[in-house]
Structures are given as C-alpha cells and as structure tokens.
Amino acid sequence: MKTSEHRDKNNATWNLHVHFEAGKVDTDVEVSLNHLQNDVERVVVNGRQIGYVHHVEPVYVALSGPDLGRAVEVSQKLTLEQSIRDLLNTVPIEVLDPSLAQRA
Numbered sequence: 016m017k018t019s020e021h022r023d024k025n026n027a028t029w030n031l032h033v034h035f036e037a038g039k040v041d042t043d044v045e046v047s048l049n050h051l052q053n054d055v056e057r058v059v060v061n062g063r064q065i066g067y068v069h070h071v072e073p074v075y076v077a078l079s080g081p082d083l084g085r086a087v088e089v090s091q092k093l094t095l096e097q098s099i100r101d102l103l104n105t106v107p108i109e110v111l112d113p114s115l116a117q118r119a
Contacts, residue, residue, distance in 0.1 A: 042111060042112040044060055044103075044111050045060070045061055045062075046058065046060050046103075047060075051067075051083070054069060054070035054071070055068070055069045055070075056070075056095075057083075060106065060110055060111065061110060061111070061113070065079065065102055065103075065106045065110065066080055066086055066102045067080075068098045068099065068102070070095070074093060075091070075092050075093070075095050075097070075098040076088060076091050076098070077089040077091075077098040077099070077101045079105040079106075089102060089104075089105055
C-alpha cells in the first residue's frame with residue numbers, strides 16, 4: 016500500500032490518498048485521532064473506528080480493534096504516521112472505499 020498525505024496542523028486529522036498495488040483501491044480517506052488517555056489515541060477512518068495508537072517511549076504501538084482492552088498489537092514504529100499506516104493495512108477494503116461494498 017502506498018499513501019500520500021495532507022495533515023491539518025490545527026487538529027489531528029489527515030487526508031490520505033491510499034493506493035494498493037493490487038489496484039483494488041485508489042481513493043482518498045480521512046484519518047482522525049481522538050485523544051483518550053495517557054498517550055492513547057483512537058484512530059478513526061472515514062468515520063469508523065479502526066484501532067488505537069499507544070505512545071510508549073520510544074515507540075508508537077498500533078492496536079487493531081474496536082475495544083482498547085481487547086485490541087491486538089499490529090506493530091511498533093518510531094513515528095505516529097507509520098503506526099497509522101500499519102493500522103490501515105488491517106482494515107477491510109470496504110472501510111477505505113465504501114463504494115466497493117456496494118458493488119459486492
């Protein structure tokens with residue numbers, strides 16, 4: 016998956032362009048962060064929660080799942096952006112491009 020981004024510096028929202036090499040998805044998505052507690056951010060894509068990122072010095076731990084207590088670790092990266100990209104790789108394509116769900 017390749018992404019290009021535009022981040023709004025005033026809040027925790029990114030507009031990403033997502034392209035999968037397989038060619039199934041080539042679309043724009045909105046990624047938002049909602050601060051929860053002690054260095055934990057909820058990650059929302061196109062209005063749908065996909066997981067969390069927990070900042071544990073020196074890494075950002077990407078956690079996939081709707082419930083923080085049951086979320087599964089996906090990766091540990093040195094930047095928040097890398098962790099968000101790893102979470103994007105875990106979601107169904109229909110979350111990234113809702114029009115694909117309508118075609119199925």
